[in-house]
Amino acid sequence: MDQKLEELKLLKPGTYFMMGNIACAEAALIAGCEFYAGYPITPSNEIAEHMSRRMPELGRHFIQMEDEIASAVAILGASAAGVKAMTATSGPGFSLMMESIGLAAMLELPCVIVDVQRAGPSTGIPTFVGQGDVMQARWGSHGDYELVAYAPSSVQEFFDLTIEAFNTSELLRIPVIVLADEVVGHMYGKLVVPEYSKINIVNRKKYTGPREKYLPYSCETLVPPFVAAGDGYRIHMTGLTHDERGYPSLEIDDSRKLIERLVMKVRKNAKNLWKYESYFMDDADVVVITFGVTARSSLEAVKRARAEGIKAGMLKLLTIWPFPEDPVRIAGEYAKRILVAEINMGQLIHPVKEVVRCPVVGINYPVGYAPPPEYILDGIRASV
Amino acid sequence: MVEVQVLREVVSSESPRDDLIRRERFPHIWCPGCGLGTVLKCYVEAIASSDIPRDKHVIVSGIGCSGRMAGYVNIDSYHVTHGRPIAFAEGMKIVRPDLEVTVISGDGDLVTIGGNHFIHAIRRNVDINVFLVNNFIYGMTGNQYGSTTPLGARSSTSPYGCPEYPFNLPLLAAALGAPFVARWTTLHVRQLAEAMKKAMKVKGFAFIEIISPCPVGFGSYNEMREGMDFIKFFLENCIVDHNADLNKVAISMRPGDPIILGNFVEREAPTYHDLEREVFRKAGWLK
Amino acid sequence: MNSISLKFVREPINKHLQKIPLGIIHVIPERCKECNYCIELCPRDVLKVGEERNFKGYRWPVIADGKALDCIACKMCEWICPEFAIFVKEVDRTEWIKS
Numbered sequence: 001m002d003q004k005l006e007e008l009k010l011l012k013p014g015t016y017f018m019m020g021n022i023a024c025a026e027a028a029l030i031a032g033c034e035f036y037a038g039y040p041i042t043p044s045n046e047i048a049e050h051m052s053r054r055m056p057e058l059g060r061h062f063i064q065m066e067d068e069i070a071s072a073v074a075i076l077g078a079s080a081a082g083v084k085a086m087t088a089t090s091g092p093g094f095s096l097m098m099e100s101i102g103l104a105a106m107l108e109l110p111c112v113i114v115d116v117q118r119a120g121p122s123t124g125i126p127t128f129v130g131q132g133d134v135m136q137a138r139w140g141s142h143g144d145y146e147l148v149a150y151a152p153s154s155v156q157e158f159f160d161l162t163i164e165a166f167n168t169s170e171l172l173r174i175p176v177i178v179l180a181d182e183v184v185g186h187m188y189g190k191l192v193v194p195e196y197s198k199i200n201i202v203n204r205k206k207y208t209g210p211r212e213k214y215l216p217y218s219c220e221t222l223v224p225p226f227v228a229a230g231d232g233y234r235i236h237m238t239g240l241t242h243d244e245r246g247y248p249s250l251e252i253d254d255s256r257k258l259i260e261r262l263v264m265k266v267r268k269n270a271k272n273l274w275k276y277e278s279y280f281m282d283d284a285d286v287v288v289i290t291f292g293v294t295a296r297s298s299l300e301a302v303k304r305a306r307a308e309g310i311k312a313g314m315l316k317l318l319t320i321w322p323f324p325e326d327p328v329r330i331a332g333e334y335a336k337r338i339l340v341a342e343i344n345m346g347q348l349i350h351p352v353k354e355v356v357r358c359p360v361v362g363i364n365y366p367v368g369y370a371p372p373p374e375y376i377l378d379g380i381r382a383s384v
Numbered sequence: 385m386v387e388v389q390v391l392r393e394v395v396s397s398e399s400p401r402d403d404l405i406r407r408e409r410f411p412h413i414w415c416p417g418c419g420l421g422t423v424l425k426c427y428v429e430a431i432a433s434s435d436i437p438r439d440k441h442v443i444v445s446g447i448g449c450s451g452r453m454a455g456y457v458n459i460d461s462y463h464v465t466h467g468r469p470i471a472f473a474e475g476m477k478i479v480r481p482d483l484e485v486t487v488i489s490g491d492g493d494l495v496t497i498g499g500n501h502f503i504h505a506i507r508r509n510v511d512i513n514v515f516l517v518n519n520f521i522y523g524m525t526g527n528q529y530g531s532t533t534p535l536g537a538r539s540s541t542s543p544y545g546c547p548e549y550p551f552n553l554p555l556l557a558a559a560l561g562a563p564f565v566a567r568w569t570t571l572h573v574r575q576l577a578e579a580m581k582k583a584m585k586v587k588g589f590a591f592i593e594i595i596s597p598c599p600v601g602f603g604s605y606n607e608m609r610e611g612m613d614f615i616k617f618f619l620e621n622c623i624v625d626h627n628a629d630l631n632k633v634a635i636s637m638r639p640g641d642p643i644i645l646g647n648f649v650e651r652e653a654p655t656y657h658d659l660e661r662e663v664f665r666k667a668g669w670l671k
Numbered sequence: 672m673n674s675i676s677l678k679f680v681r682e683p684i685n686k687h688l689q690k691i692p693l694g695i696i697h698v699i700p701e702r703c704k705e706c707n708y709c710i711e712l713c714p715r716d717v718l719k720v721g722e723e724r725n726f727k728g729y730r731w732p733v734i735a736d737g738k739a740l741d742c743i744a745c746k747m748c749e750w751i752c753p754e755f756a757i758f759v760k761e762v763d764r765t766e767w768i769k770s
Binding site for chain 2: 695696697698699700701702704705706707708711712727729732733734739747750751752753754755756758
């Protein structure tokens, strides 16, 4: 990554008409992803296919593993060796990766996992859309940990948030999930690649001091500096609860310090991580909170409701986890009613209910299809 | 005065290999008579005598008694989830081919829950070393039977005798094309360390099955309650045959049924890294 | 057991030229777990179970009576010890006894 972006064979700044999944792959290349491990699964395949062609062109590594478990673990191995790494998958594969997400959180290895959501549960409808992995993304692995999940609703956002995902994972040494969906992944849309100088790229902070003083899991800061395998620091990383040296520990103090740090490094930075967009929120009585593909039909529904004289607004969440509590709370203070539109039987509605006092109603659409604007409009009409 | 000193052993506080182990963590957690400490000893001796600089060595372990191995070697060491050390090592080795990545873990970890990663890593011929410590049982969880438990052997979940056939691991590894396949016991320390050294030199996937005593786990269910019971069994039943027919090296742990040891396979084959360079060439990255 | 391991040993024709090294045995009592491998596998039966116990209650190996000069520094005890609790420093037998 010492090379300048201009010198690499990356997607040049300009305007493109591109598929979401491919925009995601190109964004990963710009962000500096040097290792991709994946397993074929619909509807995320285009990411792997594109990476398999593009990564070797840049001297970077693409490998197709034997399953999603291996893919998720292999990217952690690469991350431990000091490079940026990612994988992409969909529901069933995402389920298999849960164990490794916990490992990434525990070892504090940066990595990006793209989940192009399909209709579930189980095999569901692999080629159709769903938004049923919202809770799994946050709570899928056992134990206490925090991570960040972004949800794009357009090709442009898929591109931007993939770069952002790499940056956040490097900054906080956490696994970051890009919670896309089948429609956003397969959609062709406009993509503007800005000048490289305008793209912010974050690399993990490395430790360079003397070996004797290095504490790999020092609690002095929320995010301890990183050393890679082969750097000569003789680091030990373990998935067991460990002390600041990285050695397994059964002490209550070590456990408390470690788990608090794993959680607090996201919670304390939450405000900086929240990304959302407000539409017609100035005087909205009814607010639709939504994300991903659902935000597209919701926006149309809100516009039509306005034309009918209903004071509707929309809050599109780009960051799903950590949950953007403040903007949702503020929306709840001014609105009479909040609607949560999502392609599942009610997942994002739960954290919304946690933070607002006004009535919250879900607009849930049968899994597999993006709701048409009329469906959401009906929900808005019914709420006034 | 000198004569008095001759008669007694010298009491010391550190061993000559303490620089390669995390001595502040000793004594380790393994039971008296467990072979894992001996495997650790052989591994650090192999590191010490290998041509590869020490800070280029990396050890990855999984879960279980053997999984604790990584925590005791004073090199870059990673202790990952159950069954996954090979996948982790693959990711690491592919992006950093200059590292000498060694996986040391147990039979339950590497070939039972992690069996899929094992077979595919050999098939790809990724240049890692896998030293599998076979103690015939899941020790740390309380002595349940696994995929290497001999047919009929008792364990906490096979009180009537194990009803499953065990793996013949050298045959499996050789069939998948591993360039180096060996099997030793923890009694054959020098041969084991020598095989480890060879494995580090081998280009491609190097596999050593290490038969290890487990007196507290496997032994207590199968009338081998002391580590020495295993060592005596090894002394009486082990046969070294480098050219053995691998179809016939399955282990039954019955007296009189030999445990065949040796460096069974030593051959050359293009590694994943060689083949990946070909990809880089075709993609235009390498000329 | 010694009979098993020594039975196959061929007598070298230049035996009179061979120097038999002497090993000075070092133990780290706090690490010992009394598995007895060092004692049982010593080809010269140099070691025996000691009487003292370490903080974990294990008796570490000591040199058996009158056996100190029997050690030939084969280092089997050092290699087999799972605890890194015993090691042997090799010295020149003749020189060492002289001094």
